[in-house]
Amino acid sequence: MRRALPPLRALPGAARPPRLPAPRGMCGRPAERSGHSALSVLPSFGFLFDIDGVLVRGRTPIPAARTAFQKLVNPQGQFLVPVVFVTNAGNCLRQDKAEQLSHLLGVPISQDQVMMSHSPLRMFKRYHEKCVLVSGQGPLLDIAQDLGFCQPITIDTLREKRPLLDAVDHDRRPKVLSPSAVELPKIEAVVLFGEPVRWETSLQLIIDVLLTRGYPGNPYEQESYPHIPVLACNMDLMWVAEAQSPRFGHGTFMVCLENIYKKITGKELKYEALMGKPSRLTYQYAEHLIRAQALQRSWEQPIHTLYAVGDNLMTDVYGANLYDRYLRESCGLGLQARLPARGRGPATLPQDLEVALGWQKELAAAAAARCRSVLVCTGVYSPDGAAPAARSAFHGHRDFSCDPALLRPHHVVPDVDAAVDLVFQLENFAPR
């Protein structure tokens, strides 16, 4: 059953956000703590922090981030609450991202606190032994191998092996035409890690792979539908860097790919899986990491509330609210209701159901009661801009419905420091 989300609680710029309504019991777990007079010293909540637009803009740190993180650690640099960084970025290893964050925030961050958009690919074991084409930037082969893929092939390598395919850039066309084609194994899936460079090259080669059933260089087949599986991480249409308007993200690249495919074939490009916010898989995995931290620190109180702090209505807010709806709808129901149903969308992985089952069983058994969305105004979202409902365009991915209720954040605050203050207040949290 669909339930309307509560209306916007705090307006941007408000010095002190108003309190949430009186607490109510949920799913047999502890009642909400806001409004309680007793102060908590152990956390029963955790933070999911977005990075771009919350902690940094491009490479520039957002000043509120350091202030906020000073409140989240004790003098020894240990976190006082479980914290996971949930980023849709996919262009580096999580160890590298953890190091960047440690430097940026001035507190030590471990790789177990970092979740990249591609992290759930570890579960797609049926592709791990196969030859997969990977698209994106950064150390793609390292990332793919770290996730378990044994035979990844990059766009650049494919381009070298099939030099006639990439014909857009006149200066990069081969000077000598070699008639002998180098042998290549069949490509059995395409993995889109993130936005690549030279989009014309990636778009052309991916289309070639899809229209030849994995044998790029061969003539296009009329009957190549359904195409070989495409798994995509990070659907962000835009993100915020130093420029005054949002910049293209991987979602924009996907718009190109989907529409070229449709123009050429007349058919829809289909995704075997879509990962990264706002997909549910992402939040389940993030919650798993939160719980692992609590366990490691011997915080025995159950984690009943997740606070997802982000700047993007379509990823952070929509995703947190979608997960919140899922938690509420499955609240009190059996495990079966928490498991993915066949055909409920790309993130339900019909072919990987058995693999997913084992993984989700564990998570579902320990699921939180709710996930609250906290929107900051330091990134994509601007309180001066048009309200999402007033906009005519839906910036979410093609395969996610535009549900206006899911675009309404539980809280709006000026920045991440205000988000931490708000949550501590709501939770009556006073760490020693």
Added chain:
Amino acid sequence: MRRALPPLRALPGAARPPRLPAPRGMCGRPAERSGHSALSVLPSFGFLFDIDGVLVRGRTPIPAARTAFQKLVNPQGQFLVPVVFVTNAGNCLRQDKAEQLSHLLGVPISQDQVMMSHSPLRMFKRYHEKCVLVSGQGPLLDIAQDLGFCQPITIDTLREKRPLLDAVDHDRRPKVLSPSAVELPKIEAVVLFGEPVRWETSLQLIIDVLLTRGYPGNPYEQESYPHIPVLACNMDLMWVAEAQSPRFGHGTFMVCLENIYKKITGKELKYEALMGKPSRLTYQYAEHLIRAQALQRSWEQPIHTLYAVGDNLMTDVYGANLYDRYLRESCGLGLQARLPARGRGPATLPQDLEVALGWQKELAAAAAARCRSVLVCTGVYSPDGAAPAARSAFHGHRDFSCDPALLRPHHVVPDVDAAVDLVFQLENFAPR
């Protein structure tokens, strides 16, 4: 009134194409000559040759081309019939293209025989004094200035002046963030010459220009619609190079631009003008060049038939048939009926009507009676592939309707040499 085109006459691979039906009088001009017993020595017809897929595949000459052109010139290398090369390419000056063709075909080609997709931009004088953003490859500034533009600015220059805008490629982001913005004049139009390289950069900067009313670097405006004018040359979705399947053309880039614009704004990108085949403007200009050649050679017979030889159903065949329909529909009608009507499509240039009027008046007064499409099988079209009607996808531009009648060529021949033989036979042409 719409008339159905005659059915396919000659099948690919046929050694000797069957004759056309018995001639009939048209518009008071000479009756069709096929079937006549007297041989002509002076041409009353002209050729419009496509280049890619007809004369070359990528950089590789198609053998039939040299043979064909030996039949088209006398021993002194002078053409025996008017010939114009009508290419949708737009990445070089016509002088350079003429030199390439001379070398390729072994006969001297003058620049007056070459029509590029951007040639009609000479008529858009209202933009010539303004600052326009140009996108494409090759000597863009030379091309733009040769066409009359006084203040063209390239994507690369804009990128240098506004270094924060192009954020996709991590390695090309500016190392030092300079706070001072370099002054730039307002950009008043975008001219798309052809497919650029690094599509992400061009797409991002063009979108920025459109969403800021010509002041890229400023925040996006909610009310930036209708956007500043966009003029596009060459709508080819794909073209044929050495690879076994067609490669992306400028039309594919335009698919990306149109769909990103729509995804971000919820509105349609609009073109002030679309040039290149299959637009009518292109064929009118080509006919003008044909007529100029005949005049120069003192061939006094009117040119009543144009034979458009190409490999692409959506550009060469559709365009020739569309022009043929236009010639037939306006046949016997006054000049007014041959002039562009407001609102009949992007190539009718409502704002430039007065300019266009003067230009088209001259052409319309001397228009040919018909334009016959001749499809060759050395390029995009493959007789083994699915018939266009059987395909579910329409490969023409978004703004052109999918009229199956316009996709049926008047003739299909194996290659350009067979095309020349066929036309000589149809016209009973026997040059001395």
